[in-house]
Amino acid sequence: MRFSANLGFLWTDRTLPEAVHAAHAAGFDAVECHWPYATPARLVKAALTETGLPMLGLNTDRGDVAGGENGLSALVGREAEARAAIDQAVEYAVALGTRNIHVMAGFASGQSAHDTFVENLRYATTEAELHGITILIEPLNHYDAPGYFLQTTTQARAIIHEVGVGNLKLMFDCYHVQLMEGDLSHRLTDLQPLIGHIQFASVPDRAAPDHGEVAYGHIFQHIHDMGYDAPLGAEYKPVGDTNDSLGWMNTLG
Known part of the structure; x- marks a missing residue:
């Protein structure tokens, strides 16, 4: 298996470029992050070039x-801000490759929130397609993010x-899906055509994947047997x- 270090949780005591180098030294095959915008893209790009690691993804x-906000794209009346955040993410992503x-999506509910999210995703995918970028949506569990608009893979599939x-x-994200829905092996197989990235952490404490209720040795083998060969995102605390x-x-591994 190949692994990507999520620098939103790993090596948070270092600057983002330093964390890229730490991930390389630890043997990761790629990196990903949450909100890199406080760091000039040229500094992150330099670290990626020096280590040879790709930056797989980032968040709006x-x-x-x-x-208390956690995203904008399902918030009715906030479309201009949501699209500005999408533009910002696309610009930063292009700079890093x-x-x-x-x-x-953010904290919202109801049909109006659904319609707003869909329209903002149409905007995002149109802008992203110009640069060969894929837009991802991620269900978050209602224990860590109560009230988050997108909570299940069933909801995500319908939106896609x-x-x-x-x-x-x-x-x-195996951590979120296990908490909300379980049955990871069957869900991975069923949803494989729609999956753009896979992340993992122990359940229920979201720490390293070597303990807890999910047998990641089995899950990683199942993902390998599915033919999925992209790096898996280590997004744990x-x-x-x-x-x-x-x-x-x-x-x-």
């Missing part, structure tokens, strides 16, 4: 974080089919120093 801006952007374009895919949490790469 969350909005007013201090006010990043091929995936996770468009965050409604938007109906080839560059809109599912971010299948290490307990203590990140380097001390990486034993799973040898035992599970």
